Amino acid sequence: MTESRKKSDDIAALSNDYMMNTYSKTATIVRGKGCRVYGADGMVYLDFTAGISVLNIGHSHPRYIDAVRDQLDTLVHCSNLFYNPQQALLAERLVKLSGLNGKVFFCNSGAEANEAMIKLARAYGHDAGKYEIICMKQSFHGRTMATLSATGQSKVQKGFDPLLLGFEFADFNDIESVRALVSERTVAVLVEAVQGEGGVIPADPGFMKSVRKLCDEKGLLMLCDEIQCGMGRTGKWFGWQHYDVKPDAFTLAKSLAGGIPMGALIASEKLADVFVPGSHGSTFGGGALACAAAHAVLSIMEDEKFVEAAERMGALFTKALEQFVEKYPQVLGVRGKGLLVGLVVDGCADEILEDLRLGGMLACKAGPDVVRFLPPLCISEKEMEEAVEMIGDTLDNLYGGEEE
Numbered sequence: 541m542t543e544s545r546k547k548s549d550d551i552a553a554l555s556n557d558y559m560m561n562t563y564s565k566t567a568t569i570v571r572g573k574g575c576r577v578y579g580a581d582g583m584v585y586l587d588f589t590a591g592i593s594v595l596n597i598g599h600s601h602p603r604y605i606d607a608v609r610d611q612l613d614t615l616v617h618c619s620n621l622f623y624n625p626q627q628a629l630l631a632e633r634l635v636k637l638s639g640l641n642g643k644v645f646f647c648n649s650g651a652e653a654n655e656a657m658i659k660l661a662r663a664y665g666h667d668a669g670k671y672e673i674i675c676m677k678q679s680f681h682g683r684t685m686a687t688l689s690a691t692g693q694s695k696v697q698k699g700f701d702p703l704l705l706g707f708e709f710a711d712f713n714d715i716e717s718v719r720a721l722v723s724e725r726t727v728a729v730l731v732e733a734v735q736g737e738g739g740v741i742p743a744d745p746g747f748m749k750s751v752r753k754l755c756d757e758k759g760l761l762m763l764c765d766e767i768q769c770g771m772g773r774t775g776k777w778f779g780w781q782h783y784d785v786k787p788d789a790f791t792l793a794k795s796l797a798g799g800i801p802m803g804a805l806i807a808s809e810k811l812a813d814v815f816v817p818g819s820h821g822s823t824f825g826g827g828a829l830a831c832a833a834a835h836a837v838l839s840i841m842e843d844e845k846f847v848e849a850a851e852r853m854g855a856l857f858t859k860a861l862e863q864f865v866e867k868y869p870q871v872l873g874v875r876g877k878g879l880l881v882g883l884v885v886d887g888c889a890d891e892i893l894e895d896l897r898l899g900g901m902l903a904c905k906a907g908p909d910v911v912r913f914l915p916p917l918c919i920s921e922k923e924m925e926e927a928v929e930m931i932g933d934t935l936d937n938l939y940g941g942e943e944e
């Protein structure tokens with residue numbers, strides 16, 4: 541049974557028979573190029589999920605493919621018992637991009653990067669008896685036990701108690717609710733510059749600054765989860781750069797290595813030497829292949845000016861979507877930053893996504909009320925126009941009614 545001969549329906553049935561039911565899946569995708577993916581059934585989709593912000597450089601970028609192929613030919617992995625040049629150079633590159641002047645720990649996913657950051661904060665506070673981390677309601681930090689304990693959404697936590705101790709939850713964008721939770725046990729505040737899974741909600745400009753100020757005042761660490769909003773997605777390399785603050789540490793994953801699994805924890809000088817041999821580790825973390833892929837991603841992003849593009853195209857897209865707010869009562873608003881864009885709707889995200897897909901466009905949701913758009917940052921104006929037209933058609937199909 542060769543995969544290419546299977547019809548998409550067979551693949552779905554096979555998947556449902558043999559894979560744990562952790563996702564509600566729709567189309568069967570067999571190939572990607574730029575901003576488009578190709579379905580097993582012959583459909584061509586405009587991909588506004590970009591692998592949930594993993595494909596920021598788009599699908600199958602030729603430079604990316606060459607870099608990964610070259611590395612495959614050279615060295616895939618050598619374990620962290622040895623140095624590898626790709627890893628050291630990538631760490632230098634990330635530290636310089638961030639301006640944090642510290643050090644990096646590599647791992648393989650977002651949850652793992654946040655695990656590392658939580659452990660780092662605990663190690664930092666340990667001798668002073670500080671371990672509590674103030675997290676935000678509606679946040680999302682991952683599916684491992686520590687990261688789901690840090691996630692401010694009961695639907696993620698439900699059924700997995702007892703959760704880990706040491707996480708408190710403040711109202712996002714409400715500094716007084718953060719301040720009220722600070723105790724002698726508090727070691728850090730953890731925040732996303734733009735909450736992705738939680739509904740595409742950007743931090744208010746004043747909030748990030750107030751968190752920084754509060755952390756300085758009370759001797760706490762400011763930690764940022766940049767797994768979704770980092771890597772150029774919002775029109776800056778890192779989401780916190782919109783706010784004129786610097787965190788003490790932040791995490792990356794998703795788009796970092798363009799689809800090859802990779803996570804990273806980047807910490808400031810103050811935290812750079814908290815971990816010592818034996819504190820933490822990862823067999824695959826910072827493997828040569830993933831590092832070469834991440835180098836290619838960074839170079840492509842720089843050379844093709846995708847960070848600037850995210851800002852420019854995001855503004856265009858947002859403006860185009862705003863016309864639908866006036867036109868359809870079911871569309872309540874548009875929010876986000878750069879090309880992390882949420883269309884706020886009246887409980888009807890699922891039916892909009894379904895109709896979009898049938899029309900040839902993929903997007904995802906962030907709760908029942910938000911259609912989340914995450915196009916590759918390489919999107920052209922023409923493709924953007926096409927997307928806006930498809931969204932318009934879908935809204936018209938579903939809610940156009942008698943106006944026609």
Ligand SMILES: *Cc1c(COP(=O)(O)O)cnc(C)c1O
Nearest residue numbers: 649650651680681682736767768
């Ligand atoms: C996706 C995501 C994670 C988890 O990343 P995984 O690679 O799925 O473990 C954590 N935080 C944020 C903000 C994310 O968007």
